[in-house]
Amino acid sequence: MTANSYLTNGWTIQQWRDTQSAGSLDDALTRINELVSTFKSYKANDPAWITVASADQLAAQFAFLESLNKSPLDLPLYGVPFAVKDNIDAEGFPTTAACPAFEYNANKDSTVVRFLRQAGAIVVGKTNLDQFATGLVGTRSPYGKTPNTFSDKHVSGGSSSGSASVVARGLVPFALGTDTAGSGRVPASLNNLVGLKPTLGALSTTGVVPACKSLDCVSIFALNLVDAQSIFSIASKFDKSDCYSREFPKSPLTKFGSKPTLAIPSNPQWFNEEKNPVLFEQAVEHFKSLGAKVITVDFSPLYELAQLLYQGPWVGERYDAIREFVTTKPEEMDPIVYRIVKTAENFSAADCFHFEYKRKALLRKIQDIFANIDGLVVPTCPLIPTMDEVAAEPVLVNSHQGTYTNFVNLADLSALAIPAGFRDDGLPFGVTLISEKFNDYALLDLAERFLALSPERTLGATGISVAEGDKLPSSATTSSNVATHIPLAVVGAHLSGMALNWQLHQVKATLAEKTTTSPDYNLFALPTNGGIAKPGLKRVESGGSAIAIEIWNVPIANFGEFMAMVPHPLGIGSVQTLTSDWVKGFICEEIGYQTGASDITEFGGWRNYIASLIKRGKAKPF
């Protein structure tokens, strides 16, 4: 416990950053040098690393950090070490894609690495993978078979085997992977990590060796949720140079409701595995205990879509990515990877479109599933295979492992793999939360609620437990930058069941609360002039009462449509509620209640007033 490496082992981003920014730049560099020297000492026996940063490379990166000429306070990843899967370019490092003959020296950073380095992070090494990111096992590499961090006999999972391994062991707080078919999720599950597979196009793939270019994602491995979210928010920026990059919406969904509807497979596929189903059941029970409504749905369209990935022409993307290499140097490739990529030759362009139509038809069915739910909860992978099992059936085991991951990018969904406990043999189990595109933040929020059930959980394979490590900063989900709804206080004809309530439904608003205003208001029945009877709310300095209101959440994008229906003399302003909070709400111009209106404050609300009218037979209000 004296070596620096042990001191930093299992540190989260925040721990790294606080320590690094507390001292001098030289101290920070020294700390990273010491960290990296521990990698080097066991590199020969650690297949997780393909390349470890040299002292010169580290010095150059700290020089770059200095050149940014910014306060450590302005660099959210100041001096924080991270690892990069070796199919992602980092300037000055070779990129091998786990194929020595394919190696080239990256003369610039991939876009995502650049964003992270501009935020202060330091690349400490490149990690092993299933060659050309083709595999979910982590054993298809001439650089060695990365073992599971909990058991040498089991696989680490792939293709991002090395990135998962170095994070799980606490060598670095986070690492980049890639995820086309599940490569960022399966290794997370097998190593008790958080694995965020972002929405397609959220993170640039410029500078990444393509697997299936139309489906590739850069993925994030972290020990806890807060680190995963922090890296995601730094790295997810539009990149014009990547033709698949997409602008992330300005106001994405950041939270499902308090009682989300989650779907699990009515027809789960476990391939004779017996331990994992028990943990999956338990996870489902946990979601129920959080208030989620869990329904079962027929997963057939998802399974069918999953199978298209390797049985269809998408393997042609893998072929095209290394077309020259695969045709001229087949002997340099892992034989299984070669065999898979080579199947692309069986598919014509016409087949390609034929399967694309199949995919589109399946997407309609999948849209139907998502129309009624917030997300799916699935086992991240059905199995925790041993090295021997993979060696015996390299393609079959791999294919089983993709059951719950292969369909996700083909269906343009977001996914988050999270830990879900341990089996009695000490191996970790994980589940994946899946939702529609751009729901990455909402998935993180949902995961936070789930992981809060085991606040003392250990991170990766470090044995370390960091309380609050999964607690997301509340600002991320409540800042007005990402507001999705405007709470609106309604006081009259828009109340539930009243004449104009349909307008709220038309703009897809939902009732949040029935309450009252603060005791600062008068209410007037306005002259109807033959139209629908309406009240006007008047804020007063004295002599006010609490007036009954309903608060409706109006989707921010539909607010304009609602606004267009608000007539003179009413308007939307700010109304103070019983709890003294200000919300948007109906107000009234003075001219509205000046003439011909009656003060109905004594009724305490429009509904009571209307009831009294009906009782007295005085008026049919509508």
Next chain:
Amino acid sequence: MTANSYLTNGWTIQQWRDTQSAGSLDDALTRINELVSTFKSYKANDPAWITVASADQLAAQFAFLESLNKSPLDLPLYGVPFAVKDNIDAEGFPTTAACPAFEYNANKDSTVVRFLRQAGAIVVGKTNLDQFATGLVGTRSPYGKTPNTFSDKHVSGGSSSGSASVVARGLVPFALGTDTAGSGRVPASLNNLVGLKPTLGALSTTGVVPACKSLDCVSIFALNLVDAQSIFSIASKFDKSDCYSREFPKSPLTKFGSKPTLAIPSNPQWFNEEKNPVLFEQAVEHFKSLGAKVITVDFSPLYELAQLLYQGPWVGERYDAIREFVTTKPEEMDPIVYRIVKTAENFSAADCFHFEYKRKALLRKIQDIFANIDGLVVPTCPLIPTMDEVAAEPVLVNSHQGTYTNFVNLADLSALAIPAGFRDDGLPFGVTLISEKFNDYALLDLAERFLALSPERTLGATGISVAEGDKLPSSATTSSNVATHIPLAVVGAHLSGMALNWQLHQVKATLAEKTTTSPDYNLFALPTNGGIAKPGLKRVESGGSAIAIEIWNVPIANFGEFMAMVPHPLGIGSVQTLTSDWVKGFICEEIGYQTGASDITEFGGWRNYIASLIKRGKAKPF
């Protein structure tokens, strides 16, 4: 001029509908029977028709009309005849796709035909086309080469040759075509018609023989703009059964600004044609005279994209659509069409993805072009080829004709082909307006302004001129259903150059007008409480003045974001302008100006009041 056919010749939808709904159902059927009998009498010499409706088929359609049990007033196409390209299914009619051996009997309507028949329209026949919609010439059909309606020596254009021909001759007021590479635009141009190539997925392609399924559109041929828009608004509905169908936005753009920016090619391609460039120049001058800013842009990315359509793997879609037929009955196909479809066998799945990446990369460049413009203006096609020219160089001439059309669907753009005058040889010339997806209504509006310059233009080849035929109903572009912006009156710190004006820019609002309120308002300087100085507008019954305001157009989808920034005691209500119109605008609760506020009505506006403060050195307002 005695036969009924001559009486109805050149009738627009409105003329047909008014006449049909004025009489009995029997009268309406008789009128259609008489119309169709005239088609039959010359069918042998009219290659435009492949099938003409039988008396039984017409009777059955009128029986269906009766079964709808609706008033003619509720059926916008009551008894209106139309023609359907023979690759689109209409129940009870054979579908041939211009290949006799491919013929099958359609046992149900295509979705678009169903929508139109449910609106009251009557299918009177199926029209000729380039076989399997493969061509832009209209001569690749065993049913004959449809001639141009202005010259027997020239082609009608394809692939929707027959649909254009029957509309241009005034036999029917509108017809359906399809448009993958330009088949709905080129024949419109060559026959002096309006040809709307809707946004991909706006009109369902269920029940259409696919050409390139991922790129196919059902298109609309009409004599004038109002008819094209009317059919578009009836037929453009989401269809779940079509996996390429898309929901049309609830609030699409319906109008470009009064001075739109339009781009023309800096490097036009005319292939030695000399007459058409003169008319194109003239059209461009007309757009300038309307106030458009016309810029030239490098069309290279668009030309490159256009070439991918036939030189790339998309021909694989045509192959897949008739895979069994093309492999088993090649001798039954038009030899040129066969040769083209057969080239699909040269492309592998890997090639397919390779070209898709090229397309995506070109789209980035095309997005850059569209970032600075409202739309493109291009010649619909560079040439008006003769039958002989096409026979001599069937592929080359076809390829030239696609210069300005082939890229449109590959780039997911909307397009509208419109007439643009006549050459000295009496042949018509046309231009196409192209904009981003879902801008179909805005293109129609832009075309209305252009065609208003020649209000006495003749329709198709009918020689008939119908005044106002291109005038779109104002309701279509101003109804609140399709509102895209909310005009907002600002009166204080949001005025141009003032402290909160940035909030309007943040929500992408644009200044529409500087004006005043109606003379019914007072203005108060509210107590600042240390914040930004703001006024409060108070509507009064007497003693009011006109107060200076600015009206800003706020995108309706961003209104909520703006609303969230409006603080108590201000709100957004309704404000009456100088012209007595009501617009949304800033209002103020009574409590805001009750205490500590000063009446500044005499200044006529916030800007004057601030100026006076500065002049008196009394205060730095912000």
